Amino acid sequence: SMAAQKKLQGVVAATVTPMTPDGEINLSVIGQYVDYLINEQGVKNVFVNGTTGEGLSLSVQERKQLAEEWVTKGKDKLDYVIIHVGALSLPEARGLAKHAAEIGADGIAVITPSFFKQVKKDALVAFLRDVASEAPGIPFYYYHIPPLTGIKIPAKELLDGMIEQIPTFKGVKFSDKDLLDFGQCVKKNDRGQFVLLYGVDEQLLAALAMGATGAVGSTYNYLGKANNSMLEAFAKGDLSLAQKYQCSTQEVISFFMAQGFGVAETKAIVTLLSGIPMGPHDFHSQVPLRSSLPVSNPNWRA
């Protein structure tokens, strides 16, 4: 059985992976990154090696090093360090799950393997179960992001029987605009037993109204404070104030979307705001494929 859990409060930042100018992962700045999130953004929870963290583009060895560094540097500072351990390969995902448990992560998350698109519910749940079974002592989160994976199985269908298959199942990172599906996940959360973290940052308020219990996303790297304030306003019943925050963050996100809104843009803005070099990035390039990293756009350089 799992140890008593800290309560997950406030937004969760999906972290970027700092890289050197040569495209190697840069572990040396993780400590600073932790402090920046806490001190500048008021964020005490992180989701490491996910989409924003380029997890699937890293080697297994790199992912383990990053996970370890985040757990080590976050100790006694961060509340929640969730390590994304999903991979296209089941053996690799299992190995990453086992490692995350060994280093003391606060939870693991797994995305649907998505190269093949015709995945069935039973096969997917079995995949998730086999990964989760390698980390029996820590919470398991299912990472639902159909727009990226192309796998359309509704989350509400996956939730049916999930806890029986995966005793450590704790919740969902729900990154989709389908709020009928989300609302029906909320309905299944009737005893508040799950954590339903919404992942489309620009419409978090809508999901809160439907019953979201929290949020994970890339924009909390630079819009953490505003969003935590929105969570507070919403919790107090001040919808009008919450709308003001959402309206304001929508403006920012809309601006970034016009530039591309990819990992490269997120790295650029976090570099600028934090002063920590997150590595080569280029506005408008969306995805740094590492080998092709261009010179940073000087306008966005820290």
Add this chain to the structure above:
Amino acid sequence: SMAAQKKLQGVVAATVTPMTPDGEINLSVIGQYVDYLINEQGVKNVFVNGTTGEGLSLSVQERKQLAEEWVTKGKDKLDYVIIHVGALSLPEARGLAKHAAEIGADGIAVITPSFFKQVKKDALVAFLRDVASEAPGIPFYYYHIPPLTGIKIPAKELLDGMIEQIPTFKGVKFSDKDLLDFGQCVKKNDRGQFVLLYGVDEQLLAALAMGATGAVGSTYNYLGKANNSMLEAFAKGDLSLAQKYQCSTQEVISFFMAQGFGVAETKAIVTLLSGIPMGPHDFHSQVPLRSSLPVSNPNWRA
């Protein structure tokens, strides 16, 4: 200038078009349909000849007859009779707009012509303007439904300069899950000058939280009361009660979606609840193409 407007209160039902067993439009039951909506559903606003009404599948003559019957039978009973006059053909849409104004409709709405997919903003606004100009005395609503039309121009972009081009512009029927776009339309509605009617019924509460001022949809033919109650709960700040209503209507909609959730299903359920024969329909058939109308499924017959 337009006459003083009644205030639009409560949901707007997107009406089905009653047909005879031979597939001809059945004007004779419109009066009963008006009474059913008011008495059984608490709905006093209708959106006629839209998607649910199979507007684009009707002949111009049929559309005019239906519009006239709704205005006549709704007189002194309904608050708002909005006639959808969009068409793939500009001359036909113009003719329908002129007719709607002549018969005394409370407003017109126009969908994006969608056979060709590469439509640009300027061309679309010009199309809308030309149609609206035929009905200079009544409010004009833009009908935004990218999932059906395939035209992806964000509504917020269309709103920029819309009022200058179309002096009768009054609002948007926004039938999309993109709440970033919707939220930015809300922002442009800073003086409350527009009506922003949300059109994805199963997540109306989310849109209310973002700033929707009302709703148009097919489900208000049979879930009118529950949704009007949800609007009231939300207006009073009772989000918890509003969530209960949304959760309950989501269950119903989810059930119907499993059957197909098309016009045929809507006709079947309205026939069942109202006792008014809405015409040939078949559960699981989605769209009645008129010539092929099968015998009604007896389980759903009134």
Add this chain to the structure above:
Amino acid sequence: SMAAQKKLQGVVAATVTPMTPDGEINLSVIGQYVDYLINEQGVKNVFVNGTTGEGLSLSVQERKQLAEEWVTKGKDKLDYVIIHVGALSLPEARGLAKHAAEIGADGIAVITPSFFKQVKKDALVAFLRDVASEAPGIPFYYYHIPPLTGIKIPAKELLDGMIEQIPTFKGVKFSDKDLLDFGQCVKKNDRGQFVLLYGVDEQLLAALAMGATGAVGSTYNYLGKANNSMLEAFAKGDLSLAQKYQCSTQEVISFFMAQGFGVAETKAIVTLLSGIPMGPHDFHSQVPLRSSLPVSNPNWRA
């Protein structure tokens, strides 16, 4: 029963609809257009009021006027004048079919009504049948273009039983890249009873290799000669020469695709080559929505 048919030889041009600077249809240049196609392009077959002809964007009255003018001016000059009579509305499509038969068209064609996407085979065949039944004396062609309609029913499935439902069924305008579906239509054409006209001009040679019997397309307005030469080379077994023609027309089409490859571009190039003003057009605008027709790009003006 139908009268003995002329043999359909050579490519079929999907004609544009000439318009005046005001966006009205311009019947006065159809005669010149006929002569241009025959004399300059070597094309003696036309497909009128189709996608390229903006058929669905015209009023019923305009479509009838255009059909009549093409039949009249093509008399004793053109071999085949096929009138597209498809419409979203069944009553309108029926009226157009009846009219086409009355004026002496050589055939009619019908596209899948496509506003609603969940159309079933039986419903679609019934729709086609009802339209075809209004023109019992002339050949009927099914116009298959899933990329534009979004209706994915394979043509091979529609062909099963088509002739029993529609005695005048003569063939398919197959505008899709799915050559498995096309190849299986070819297999059903074992007695050469059908005409299988391929509609993706830039890969016609591939379809010929799979068994196409001809071609319909917009590019035959300006690449008619080269394509008729390709048909001849292919018929003689000179695949190498056919490849040269296909390679050459691919270059041209690829160039136009970079500009947009819509109706507006087709009008521009036909205006340029024929000297006949096809009406307002603008390179890069793709679709003229009539009300918004900009000043022609002088570089492409005749």
Add this chain to the structure above:
Amino acid sequence: SMAAQKKLQGVVAATVTPMTPDGEINLSVIGQYVDYLINEQGVKNVFVNGTTGEGLSLSVQERKQLAEEWVTKGKDKLDYVIIHVGALSLPEARGLAKHAAEIGADGIAVITPSFFKQVKKDALVAFLRDVASEAPGIPFYYYHIPPLTGIKIPAKELLDGMIEQIPTFKGVKFSDKDLLDFGQCVKKNDRGQFVLLYGVDEQLLAALAMGATGAVGSTYNYLGKANNSMLEAFAKGDLSLAQKYQCSTQEVISFFMAQGFGVAETKAIVTLLSGIPMGPHDFHSQVPLRSSLPVSNPNWRA
């Protein structure tokens, strides 16, 4: 510089990866598999660890073991053993490429990393270049499969300058129905310097007509002879006979598509025909996610 190359003749089979009932890779049957392909299918070229081989779902270690076994068992028997070394992670793809060169593979192939969809040409070419540079002595093939990756950069654009960036570039596995793009690749192959292997088996004849020089696909595991005969008929100019072969293989592929046409179905049919247990499979399951492998459908068991 590379050693003189054997000529690539006949189709290339995209091999499945044999697995034990426990979902472990089963190296022990590769030798039999080689003999089956040669003796029963007349196929002497293989594409290992590709899509059909579930390459991206295997661990790096498993992929290396499989590559080694195919090269070893194919020695002096197979003509071409091409190892697919693509991966979402650049470091892993580089390691696989280096290994393939070390074990004596006849070539490597790399798919576009596809988790992130907004990849630009320059970034993609740089990725491919970095992988290819680890295997400087053997031919490099770019694996183009937009329907699976979602990356839409046309192959013809990638070919521009490819040879300058990647001196070992030898050709493309082109798995797409866009024959305009393919035809323009053919045009760039004016000196016959490239190998253009078509990858949509059910329409190979169409691609041959456009200029394909060969084929790679999963169906050559069980339709190898018929397709090699088609290649021969086509080479001799007997298009009519080639059409008969294509028509016949289309029937078979169409049947399998109705069952799902995924890796699981391919394993089932190869198990049946070869008598070699390819591992757990289930008709209609499409993708074996390993952890969830059901008992084989007895109807398809060898």
